[in-house]
Amino acid sequence: MSKKPVSQAIDTFIEEKITSERLEDIVGERFGRYSKYIIQDRALPDARDGLKPVQRRILFAMYKMGMFNDKPYKKSARIAGEVMGKYHPHGDSSIYEAMVRMSQNFKMGVCLIDMHGNNGSIDGDSAAAMRYTEARLSKEAEFLIADIDKRTVPFIPNFDDEELEPTVLPAKFPNLLVNGANGISSGYATKIPPHNLKEIIKATIEKIDKPDLNVERILKIVQGPDFPTGAIVQGRDGIRQAFETGSGKVIIRSKTFFETFNKDQTRIVVTEIPFEVNKAELVKSIDMLRIDKKLEDLQEVRDESDREGLRISIELKKDSNPDICLAYLLKNTDLQITYNYNMVAIHHQRPVQMGILDILDAYINHQKEVITNRSNFELDRAEKRLHIVNGLIKMVDVVDEVVHIIRQSKNKQNSKENIMNAFGFTELQAEAIVTLQLYRLSSTDIDALIKESNELTEKIEWLTKVLSDEQVLLSVIKKELKEVSSKVGTERKTQIEDEISAIKIEKSDLISEERVRVGVTKDGYIKRSNLRSYVASKQPGLKEQDGMLFDQEVSTKDTLLMFTTLGNYLYMPVFEIEETKWKDLGSFINNIIPIEKNEFIIKILCISEFVEDQTLLLITESGQIKQTKLSDFNVSRYTKPIRAMKVDENDELTSVELGPKHNIIVFTKQANALRFNSTDVPIYGTQASGIKSLPLVGDDKVVKAIYAKSSDDLVILTSLGNLKREKVANIPLSKRLKNPIQLFAMKKRNPHFIRDVSRLSNEQIKENVSVLITAKLGSVQLKVEDIKSSAEYGKPFVDFNTFGKSLFITIETASSESIDEDIIEKGEAVQKEKPVKVPKPKAEPKPIAQTIIKEEPKIQPELKKTENPVKNEPVEVVKESEQKPVEKETKSKKIQIKKLSIFDEEDDWKE
Incomplete structure (x- = not known):
């Protein structure tokens, strides 16, 4: 055979068997049919009987099997097999799951199946296998399926055309509202809650009596959903909206x-x-x-x-x-959830979102058809029976002749024909006569026939009225609804509340107050540990060459304010800090609240209460200064840095102090100081940039601004490790923007620059509190009594060759503090004061924190002590790995954290 005929045959086959169509047309047409099927015949309930197809088929199959509520139980596997084999060509598991749900009293308003055995639980336990459980119809289900044998609803062939199945059940109560529904189909979903059967039936009767009934009247009858699990439903407005439109929201609370x-x-x-x-x-x-x-x-x-x-x-x-x-x-x-109504049901073969009035109308119209069909069926049967009874009564009068004719006849058919010809009986009457048993000819049975004839006549008259008068028809519906309500109705379980109770709760209210240890390192790690873990760990967990910036015992109710060089602050409630062991590293601050790469923390304050009469003093390197109320820093949202002070691009925030006192003293790098009254600095908000504090010459910059009293002393730390003690009164009281005084001269070789300044009160002197000097490579601790009034540059307390550059000084706070009552008189350089004792704060005293600076590799591990260059006395040097926080009490919950980059030309710590 040649190739040409073969190719021609293939082309012919392709032309005959293969068609060319667009993909979107094929997919659209196929998916359209699929969607129509799962919308109408799977996932959505019918508005008339409130059942999905699988539920309807299960109930009908059990009805056909005679499994009524007064009959014995049968195995669930047998029922599932019957449903699957005759009506529902899907998996047996889906059929059994539908059966189980209809038997669960915690999911159904009224159960439609009475099941023996494990049918699941409210804990989510699955039911036992279908081979173990047994089931039968419940009494409520029988009301749904009653009269189905009286041609009340239409039937259609099943999937293989061997059986007939109903398209809807007669439903003697509005099952869609009583049991609700939940399902998802293609493009549609439904979520209808269950309601109380008595209330729904009462509303249906009211709708029958008053066709123009409005939702407001319905709400007086049907309070809202009635869940089988009870609970409390809040939001009558949401119920009203759902009843009107089919969509609404309510809150369900335990x-x-x-x-x-x-x-x-x-x-x-x-x-x-x-x-x-x-x-x-x-x-x-x-x-x-x-x-x-x-x-x-x-x-x-x-x-x-x-x-x-x-x-x-x-x-x-x-x-x-x-x-x-x-x-x-x-x-x-x-314990509390939101329930969203979406009342979608199949109505007139299409999915519709329906309000309660629409659903009641659909149900009432369905009942009209059911009662009409049943009445026609019963009327036809009654008329046939009356015709037969009348024939039997007539036959009694001529019974001898009828018997004689039958005896003379050849067979049954011949007997019928003979008596029909002789006495004018109809074929139906003749059939009844020839099949009549002889004992029925007794006088008793004749009386029963006469009585039955009268009853049938009355019934026919009644059924005729039902079919001809709609009001009589509606009265039948109402009577049957009342009967259902009285037999299977239950009391309401769910409580309805008008308003939704808003839950407003601060997370801090949930935290029980507890004393904890909080640490913040200079590399940006923060942690919170319980005191037991803190005591058990000799050293805090640190990265190599990292050190503690904040180490203090605080309350879980306190708040940390962490100020940065860019004029921002981080609001960090202590209870929000992740709790870890003290020896652990902690969490990186940037993972909690992101900050810029060139942004560094310079001050951390621990605040117990944001009181109105306290202020913060903020100043930048260029001398911009302002006061801001502490209460302005209290915020409710703190997921990102918050503006504390507007800072220019080439400027940095350098000092933050908690006050107030009557005096403010500003110090510069080149040992200049200006003292003026705090009233010279206005109180601004957090978004302001402040005002100029003092004139700066050359490359000089502001190092520190503090609150002080005229009776206080000052402790000045220089860059070469010297401590200089000076009285505040020695700095003349001036005005803002006036020229500052020089505290000491600037030497050309190895000049002493001011690194840090701290206030020293009379109370601190009396209590001889501790002083911590922190340098780049270690720290030195001494007492206030060791710091005496001295020479122009003070006395050296830190060996530069051993400890490197000095960074800052921390003086322990006294247990009590006198109130500043300076009397300012014009021309007076020194203020007069009247110290007054104030009681200790109610909160527990907080220990001051020691700042730990990273060690350089040149520090030998065995180095523990060095000689004090002034007194030739041993002074303990604490390495980073051995440093411990200083356990001291302080009045205010704050810690002095100094910026480590005060002098750009001398510090390289940022790198």
Whole structure:
């Protein structure tokens, strides 16, 4: 055979068998058919009987099997097989799952299947296999399927045309509203909550009586959803909107109460939970809040549910606030959920979002058809029966002749024909006569026939009225609805509340006050540890060459304000800091609140309360100064740096001090100082840039600005490690922007620049508090009494060759402080003061923190002490790995953290 005929045959085959169509046309047409199928015949309920196809087929199959509520149970596997083989050509697991759901009293408003065995639980446990469980129809299901044998609803062939199945059930109550529905199809979804059967039936009767009924009247009858799990529904406006449009939102809240145990402890007891919430998962989520320490007041969570009902016990710690704990649980767990109505159902073969009035109308119209069809069926049967009864009564009068004719006849058919010809009986009457049993000819049965004839006549008249008078028809519907309500109606379980209770809760309210240790390192690591971990660890966990900038015992209710060189501050509640062991590294600040690469923390203040009468003094290197109320720094959102002071591009924030006092003293790098009254500096907001404080000459820059009293002393730390003690009164009281005085001369070789300045009060002198000098390669600790009034440049306390550049000085705060009452008189250089003792603050005193600066490799591990260059006395040198925080009490919760880049030409720490 040649190739040409073969190719021609292939071309001919392709032309005959293969068609050319656009892909979008093929996909669109196929998906359209698929969507239509799953919308109409799978996922969405019918508005008339409220059932999905699989549910309807299960109930009908059980009806055909005679599995009524007064009959024995049958294996669920047998039922699933019957449904799958005759009506529902899908997997047996989907059929069984639908059966199980219809039997669960925690998911259905009224159960439609009565199941024996394990049919699942509110904890999410799956049901036992279908071979183990048994089932039958419930009484409520029988009301849905009653009268189906009276041609009340249309039937269609099943999938293989061997059986007939109903397209809808007669439904003697509005099942769609009573049991609700939940499903997702292609492009449509439905979510209808269950309602109380008595209320829905009452509303249906009211709608029948008053066709123009409005939603407001319905709301007086149907309060809202009635979930099988009870609980509390909040938001009558959402219910009204859902009843009107089919879409709305309500809040479902658990029912709880407080219970006292162990005299002073409280537990929260949950007795009802929201609809479709998994109880086991709920208990687990609450317990995870305890494990993760998100709600530290939780002590124990137990599921105490038993045969008497649901009960979840949530035990709280002593001194906890039950109301705040409950509010937090409602907000952060499924003890309270949002329920969104989406009342979509199949109406007239299409999906429609329907309000409650539309659903009631659909149900009433369906009942009209059902009652009409049933009446026609019963009327036809009654008329046929009356015709037969009348024939039998007539036959009694001529019974002898009828018997004679039958005996003379050849067979049954011949008997019928003979008596029909002889007496004028119809074929139907003749059939009844020839099949009549002889004992029925007794006088008793004749009386029964006459009575039956009268009853049939009355019934025919009644059915004729039902079919001819709509009001009579509606009265039949109402009567049957009342009968259902009286037999299977139950009382409301869910409580309805008009308004949605807003839960506003501060996270700090959930934190029990506790003393903890907080550390911040110069490399930007922050951590919070309990005091037990702090005591157990000799040294804090640090990266190599890192050091502590803040190390203080604080309360979990306190707040850290961390100020940066760019004029920003980081708001960090202590309870928000992740709790770790003291020997751990902690969290990187930049991962919590991102800051710029060229932005460095220069000051950390620990604030217990943002009081109105306290201010912060802020100053930049260029001398821009301002005061800002402490209360202005209290914010509610703190996920990013917040502006504390507007700083120019070429400027940096260099000093932040907590006050106020009557005097402000500004110090510059080149030993200039200007003292003026604090009233010369206005109080600005956090967005302002401030005003000029003093004139700067050449490359001089501001190092520090402090609050001070005229009775105070000053301790000045120089770049070469000298400490100079000076009285505040020796610095003349001047005005802002006046020329400053020179504290000491600038030498040409090895000049002493001011590194840091700290105020020294009379109380600190009396208590002989500790002084910590921190340098680049270590630190030196001494007492106030060691610092005497001295020469022009002070006395050296830090060996430059051993410790490198001096960085800052920290003086322990005294336990009490006198109130500043300076009397300012014109021309007076020194202020007069009247010291007054103030009581200690209520809060526990906080220890001052020691700043630890990274060590250079040149520091030998064995180096522990060095000789004091002045007194020739040993002074302890603490290496980074061996340094410990100084455990001292302080009045205010603050720590002096100095910027390590005060002098750009001398410091290289940023690199």
